[in-house]
Amino acid sequence: MSTGFIIEPDGIVEPSKKLAVIGKYDVIVAGGGPAGFGAAVAAARKGCRTLLIERESALGGLSTVGLVPIPMDMLCGIGLEMIRNLEAVNAHWHRNSDPEKHKLILDRMLKESGSDLLLTAQIVDAIVKDNRICGVVIESKSGRQAVLADRVIDCTGDADVAHFAGCECFEGRPEDGKHQACSLDFRLGGADWDKYLESDFKKNDPVWIDLIQKAVDNGDLPYMIENHVNWITHVPGRPQHCGKDEICFCISHSRNCDPLSARDLTRMYQEGREQADIFSRFIRKFIPGFENSYLIDTGMLLGVRESRRMVGEYVLKTLDFARGQQFDDAIASTSHHYDLHNPDGPGNIKWAKEIINGKVCYVSSHGHPGSWMPPCGAENMTDGWGRTGADRQFRTTPCDIPYRTLVPVKLDNLLVAGRCLSSEFMAQAASRLIMTCLNMGQAAGTAAAQSLKEQVVPRKIDVKALQATLKADRA
Amino acid sequence: MKTKYIIDRGCTSCDECRWLCPVKAISMDLQGAHIDPEKCIGCGVCMNNCPSEAIRPVNPEK
Numbered sequence: 001m002s003t004g005f006i007i008e009p010d011g012i013v014e015p016s017k018k019l020a021v022i023g024k025y026d027v028i029v030a031g032g033g034p035a036g037f038g039a040a041v042a043a044a045r046k047g048c049r050t051l052l053i054e055r056e057s058a059l060g061g062l063s064t065v066g067l068v069p070i071p072m073d074m075l076c077g078i079g080l081e082m083i084r085n086l087e088a089v090n091a092h093w094h095r096n097s098d099p100e101k102h103k104l105i106l107d108r109m110l111k112e113s114g115s116d117l118l119l120t121a122q123i124v125d126a127i128v129k130d131n132r133i134c135g136v137v138i139e140s141k142s143g144r145q146a147v148l149a150d151r152v153i154d155c156t157g158d159a160d161v162a163h164f165a166g167c168e169c170f171e172g173r174p175e176d177g178k179h180q181a182c183s184l185d186f187r188l189g190g191a192d193w194d195k196y197l198e199s200d201f202k203k204n205d206p207v208w209i210d211l212i213q214k215a216v217d218n219g220d221l222p223y224m225i226e227n228h229v230n231w232i233t234h235v236p237g238r239p240q241h242c243g244k245d246e247i248c249f250c251i252s253h254s255r256n257c258d259p260l261s262a263r264d265l266t267r268m269y270q271e272g273r274e275q276a277d278i279f280s281r282f283i284r285k286f287i288p289g290f291e292n293s294y295l296i297d298t299g300m301l302l303g304v305r306e307s308r309r310m311v312g313e314y315v316l317k318t319l320d321f322a323r324g325q326q327f328d329d330a331i332a333s334t335s336h337h338y339d340l341h342n343p344d345g346p347g348n349i350k351w352a353k354e355i356i357n358g359k360v361c362y363v364s365s366h367g368h369p370g371s372w373m374p375p376c377g378a379e380n381m382t383d384g385w386g387r388t389g390a391d392r393q394f395r396t397t398p399c400d401i402p403y404r405t406l407v408p409v410k411l412d413n414l415l416v417a418g419r420c421l422s423s424e425f426m427a428q429a430a431s432r433l434i435m436t437c438l439n440m441g442q443a444a445g446t447a448a449a450q451s452l453k454e455q456v457v458p459r460k461i462d463v464k465a466l467q468a469t470l471k472a473d474r475a
Numbered sequence: 476m477k478t479k480y481i482i483d484r485g486c487t488s489c490d491e492c493r494w495l496c497p498v499k500a501i502s503m504d505l506q507g508a509h510i511d512p513e514k515c516i517g518c519g520v521c522m523n524n525c526p527s528e529a530i531r532p533v534n535p536e537k
Contacts, residue, residue: 367504
């Protein structure tokens with residue numbers, strides 16, 4: 001019954017009501033993407049009564065529902081187990097996975113860990129008392145309900161829980177608030193992968209830069225959606241060598257949108273489907289091996305790369321990445337580089353504009369500028385210390401992710417993991433890969449369990465002990 | 476003769492292989508990744524982790 005609403009000129013006052021508490025857990029994990037999966041499995045395995053809450057109908061987030069079947073970066077711990085389990089059902093090869101079988105493997109691993117799961121439930125608020133988070137409010141087919149827990153791990157990707165709980169957050173690029181471009185990925189069937197693989201085209205124009213430019217120039221593509229193909233994955237477990245290959249593409253892009261606005265998300269989903277239609281016809285016409293291909297589907301989840309980042313005890317710096325910075329409280333690491341999908345136009349940017357010793361530098365961590373050249377040219381990009389020429393030394397170690405980037409500044413009993421970690425804009429662009437998020441999640445889940453055992457707030461746990469546990473669990 | 480690996484089927488410069496090579500035989504330039512055949516021990520880690528299937532084995536003549 002919806003009575004009791006008060007209509008006022010500037011809005012509607014909702015009547016207050018008592019919410020049913022549907023459970024009390026040790027740990028709630030908000031969001032079931034790679035980070036949330038890692039966090040829930042880790043916490044449950046450490047004996048915590050854990051509930052994972054996911055708004056979609058399956059686990060895996062972008063890696064499954066979003067058709068991003070490319071689990072890149074460091075393989076260790078729960079992530080490595082997941083890969084081995086995928087391989088056992090012919091659902092993984094050379095860092096490409098089968099997005100459908102992947103859902104099932106995640107279901108099974110989560111169940112085995114003992115974690116409880118609630119799908120199709122959206123988190124709409126955080127319950128905070130005396131500066132401690134003690135639960136979340138969800139909305140689902142069952143209505144609006146509350147769930148309580150001693151620890152909450154925000155793996156929503158958008159730092160939703162941290163935001164609802166009143167934590168300070170960053171949004172977008174500091175100078176103008178713009179976000180990275182978003183991609184709706186799509187899947188084609190009926191491809192002859194052998195023909196593509198052996199083609200001169202793949203050898204000579206591996207990310208289709210020349211082809212796309214030519215197509216835009218002569219009208220075969222209506223506009224410059226993106227100046228190269230970001231990645232192509234070959235789905236394992238399909239009939240091979242008979243022209244029945246299934247291929248996922250990341251090439252569509254929507255820009256100048258706010259991934260925290262339902263209106264903008266709507267535009268991006270619709271734009272993404274139009275772009276998938278354009279590209280699937282383009283690919284069929286121009287890419288060797290794809291002459292008989294057809295569009296199977298687009299992702300049910302938009303590839304949002306960056307939206308909101310929680311402000312934590314440490315903000316991961318852009319320069320930390322180029323320097324391969326090591327931290328005493330490292331809980332994960334990443335070998336990836338700056339990978340910014342240009343908020344303003346086509347291309348990805350693999351360098352960062354930073355001031356080092358009073359000088360403007362275009363910093364790279366590996367010397368490759370991406371598909372968007374810095375004003376200084378590729379050869380004058382600096383290393384993480386502002387050096388050029390023969391002095392330039394790109395990092396030789398991965399960059400650590402410190403525990404403090406998962407811990408909010410003020411609020412207690414909340415941890416964050418995944419792409420909403422505490423980080424500068426360009427540092428986040430380097431720490432958002434699937435396995436990076438999963439590894440952060442495992443660390444956060446383990447930390448939550450340890451903090452419950454030690455009976456201290458997460459920011460005060462013995463980080464050396466956490467590192468030792470993670471080391472043992474990832475061996 | 477041992478199997479060696481070469482990157483000749485369209486490297487996309489994702490840089491995943493360089494970190495995994497146990498003997499640091501892989502370098503990057505603006506064209507992409509390259510494997511130093513002198514250093515390559517033929518373990519295949521790079522090929523098995525190349526998301527673009529750009530790496531293939533080459534069997535030198537026996």
